[in-house]
Amino acid sequence: MPTLGAIADDFTGATDLATMLVARGHRTVVTVGPESLTDGPGGAAVRDADAVVVALKSRTAPVDEAVGTSLAALRALRLAGCERFYFKYCSTFDSTPVGNIGPVADALLAELDERRTVVVPSFPATGRTVYKGRLFVHDELLDESPMRHHPLTPMRDSHVGRLLTPQTRHQVRLVGLDTVRQGADALRAALDAPELADSLVVVDAVSDEDLVTVCAATTHLALVTGAAGLALGLTGPHPEAARATPASRPGDPGVVLSGSASSATRAQVAHARTRLPNRKLDIAALRADFTGEVAALVDFVRRSWEEEPGTPPLIHSVDDLGDLEQAAPDDGPAASELVERALAACATALVAAGARRVLVAGGETSGAVVTALGVRTLSIGAPIAPGVTWARADGRAHGQEHTVDLALKSGNFGDTAIFTEAWSALA
Ligand SMILES: Nc1ncnc2c1ncn2[C@@H]1O[C@H](COP(=O)(O)OP(=O)(O)O)[C@@H](O)[C@H]1O
Numbered sequence: 001m002p003t004l005g006a007i008a009d010d011f012t013g014a015t016d017l018a019t020m021l022v023a024r025g026h027r028t029v030v031t032v033g034p035e036s037l038t039d040g041p042g043g044a045a046v047r048d049a050d051a052v053v054v055a056l057k058s059r060t061a062p063v064d065e066a067v068g069t070s071l072a073a074l075r076a077l078r079l080a081g082c083e084r085f086y087f088k089y090c091s092t093f094d095s096t097p098v099g100n101i102g103p104v105a106d107a108l109l110a111e112l113d114e115r116r117t118v119v120v121p122s123f124p125a126t127g128r129t130v131y132k133g134r135l136f137v138h139d140e141l142l143d144e145s146p147m148r149h150h151p152l153t154p155m156r157d158s159h160v161g162r163l164l165t166p167q168t169r170h171q172v173r174l175v176g177l178d179t180v181r182q183g184a185d186a187l188r189a190a191l192d193a194p195e196l197a198d199s200l201v202v203v204d205a206v207s208d209e210d211l212v213t214v215c216a217a218t219t220h221l222a223l224v225t226g227a228a229g230l231a232l233g234l235t236g237p238h239p240e241a242a243r244a245t246p247a248s249r250p251g252d253p254g255v256v257l258s259g260s261a262s263s264a265t266r267a268q269v270a271h272a273r274t275r276l277p278n279r280k281l282d283i284a285a286l287r288a289d290f291t292g293e294v295a296a297l298v299d300f301v302r303r304s305w306e307e308e309p310g311t312p313p314l315i316h317s318v319d320d321l322g323d324l325e326q327a328a329p330d331d332g333p334a335a336s337e338l339v340e341r342a343l344a345a346c347a348t349a350l351v352a353a354g355a356r357r358v359l360v361a362g363g364e365t366s367g368a369v370v371t372a373l374g375v376r377t378l379s380i381g382a383p384i385a386p387g388v389t390w391a392r393a394d395g396r397a398h399g400q401e402h403t404v405d406l407a408l409k410s411g412n413f414g415d416t417a418i419f420t421e422a423w424s425a426l427a
């Protein structure tokens with residue numbers, strides 16, 4: 001029975017955290033939304049797990065909806081037996097002045113009858129560190145990094161406390177690296193100080209060892225919040241926790257679907273465009289004839305499978321940031337919505353046509369694709385890069401049950417060659 005329950009605000013984040021938990025000895029299952037915790041085959045997988053991560057698409061949802069789905073997830077996790085909880089958000093603190101990190105953290109604390117938690121976006125393996133409360137992405141402050149230009153959550157400040165304060169009813173405090181470096185006992189004493197009783201406490205961490213200290217100092221908190229790095233110190237009961245075997249065989253049809261605008265993905269797209277058959281979404285054509293345009297993309301992929309068997313084609317939506325500047329017409333959907341719907345429709349048609357391995361880039365994009373594929377649970381398989389993994393996905397789309405290998409790649413994760421090299425991990 002699981003004891004650790006996590007709520008992830010997007011789907012790439014859910015597999016990012018789950019792969020870390022598996023590596024730390026937790027048998028872990030990802031469920032798509034809270035319903036899959038109890039319904040159908042998900043129920044059995046959950047009972048056999050040490051940890052469950054509920055994947056939500058709440059990062060950019062309206063605040064009420066994000067709070068509602070997060071509370072539903074918490075309640076379902078408690079019913080499944082979980083006693084400790086982890087709210088996973090982005091290592092670049094993706095949010096707006098109204099949320100959703102603050103409102104969800106507030107609501108989870110209230111539901112658990114708790115008043116304090118920690119805020120730890122640091123994830124050094126992917127270059128995210130927090131020092132003096134400022135979030136760095138590799139060598140740059142968050143607001144000087146490409147996250148400044150994110151289409152949905154542009155990050156224009158790097159001070160985590162300043163970002164969080166307008167989002168929460170709690171006071172926001174900082175515990176600095178000097179205290180973390182004094183060890184777990186000193187850090188716990190600092191966190192338990194009466195003046196921090198009613199607080200979201202941002203904790204500095206610049207190395208893996210710092211995160212292990214933060215974990216050791218927070219075992220008494222019912223809720224912790226952060227990126228996947230915080231799970232580094234959460235040791236589970238099954239050091240040899242098995243990874244799911246691939247659903248596909250080498251050479252099976254595959255596809256890369258990228259709706260990410262992140263700088264790392266743009267470099268990966270540029271690399272893949274010289275090596276893989278590829279097509280770019282045409283937003284104007286989608287607006288004019290959505291069904292026809294999706295059918296043309298699906299035809300293109302199917303022809304590529306015949307002409308170059310074993311080579312996964314790429315469908316992408318962004319080469320450079322100029323691609324994001326198309327304003328939505330007054331009476332039409334936003335380009336971002338069209339992109340998500342188009343890639344989701346391609347995914348379902350291609351899985352119905354025989355795709356057995358699908359690599360998706362972008363968190364929002366992954367949410368749209370996984371939801372359209374009717375995926376209920378994801379079992380963590382072979383790792384690809386820090387924060388990126390293959391997962392075996394059971395779902396139902398077009399009236400048919402299917403099992404496919406899915407990799408949900410966060411926009412900014414992975415090496416430049418990931419779209420051509422990720423497949424070897426499935427061999
Ligand atoms: N050409 C485009 N024009 C406008 N929005 C786009 C375009 N391409 C992608 N998007 C949208 O940008 C968002 C990207 O978010 P996400 O998938 O989380 O990836 P990332 O955070 O890495 O950029 C999605 O909502 C996607 O639909």
Ligand SMILES: O=C(O)[C@@H](O)C(=O)COP(=O)(O)O
Pocket residue numbers: 010012013014016017089090091092227228262362363364387409410411412
């Ligand atoms: O913590 C992280 O950085 C990732 O797990 C994540 O959530 C990234 O989001 P996207 O870039 O939107 O995929």
